[in-house]
Amino acid sequence: MSLCRIALVAKGTTTKSKRKAKAKHSKATTKSAKTAKKRVKRKTTKKARASSGKKASAKGKGAVKASKPAPKKRATKAVAKAATAKVTAKKTAAASKRRGASRSTKPTAGPTTVDAPAADPKPIPKTRLSQKQLGEFKYLLLAKRAELQGNVVNMTDQALQRSEGGEGGSSSMPIHMADLGSDNWEKEFTLDLIASEQALVKEIDEALARIENRTYGVCVATHKPITLARLRAKPWAKYCIEYARKREEGRLP
Numbered sequence: 001m002s003l004c005r006i007a008l009v010a011k012g013t014t015t016k017s018k019r020k021a022k023a024k025h026s027k028a029t030t031k032s033a034k035t036a037k038k039r040v041k042r043k044t045t046k047k048a049r050a051s052s053g054k055k056a057s058a059k060g061k062g063a064v065k066a067s068k069p070a071p072k073k074r075a076t077k078a079v080a081k082a083a084t085a086k087v088t089a090k091k092t093a094a095a096s097k098r099r100g101a102s103r104s105t106k107p108t109a110g111p112t113t114v115d116a117p118a119a120d121p122k123p124i125p126k127t128r129l130s131q132k133q134l135g136e137f138k139y140l141l142l143a144k145r146a147e148l149q150g151n152v153v154n155m156t157d158q159a160l161q162r163s164e165g166g167e168g169g170s171s172s173m174p175i176h177m178a179d180l181g182s183d184n185w186e187k188e189f190t191l192d193l194i195a196s197e198q199a200l201v202k203e204i205d206e207a208l209a210r211i212e213n214r215t216y217g218v219c220v221a222t223h224k225p226i227t228l229a230r231l232r233a234k235p236w237a238k239y240c241i242e243y244a245r246k247r248e249e250g251r252l253p
């Protein structure tokens with residue numbers, strides 16, 4: 001019985017030692033596998049980092065190469081601009097010198113003012129009056145003109161007679177100062193009448209010229225036709241009734 005127990009104990013110890021050896025072996029294998037995996041990971045990470053660094057450096061080199069020509073172009077443009085600016089400055093300086101020389105050589109004259117060319121007014125349209133109507137108004141104008149000229153002659157003769165009588169010292173000379181003042185007032189009045197009659201004669205001459213040009217009966221300002229009633233009342237009228245009223249009211253020059 002003792003031998004059997006001893007054999008059994010020996011078997012148990014051998015089995016335990018085998019199990020321990022197997023466990024140690026499995027642990028060693030797992031450790032070696034883990035270390036191998038770690039080494040592989042490290043190598044792969046190193047390779048990835050190296051490849052990424054190479055790519056980044058390559059990109060940086062390409063960007064540097066691409067960005068290098070730009071400063072050259074900018075520099076050339078700046079140089080060209082500077083050169084053109086120098087040339088223009090020289091030209092302007094030479095031109096100013098020439099102008100100064102020409103101004104110094106030319107004789108200095110007074111200030112000259114150049115009037116701007118006036119805009120051509122629109123031509124007056126032709127009249128709608130017939131030839132018979134124009135002849136009637138021409139007859140009226142000529143009759144009025146002759147009447148005014150006769151009045152001007154008479155008034156001038158009267159003014160001359162009064163002045164000659166005052167200077168000669170005849171019996172017609174006023175004795176009192178009041179009579180002398182009234183005489184002077186009459187002279188001034190007659191002179192004003194003569195001026196107004198002469199102005200009216202001038203307007204009649206202009207109306208006769210418009211008849212010859214066939215623009216009679218058309219407003220000179222608005223180019224509207226003048227009514228026959230206004231022409232019969234005032235044959236020398238050159239404005240229509242609306243424009244004439246505005247002129248009298250001071251709303252138009």
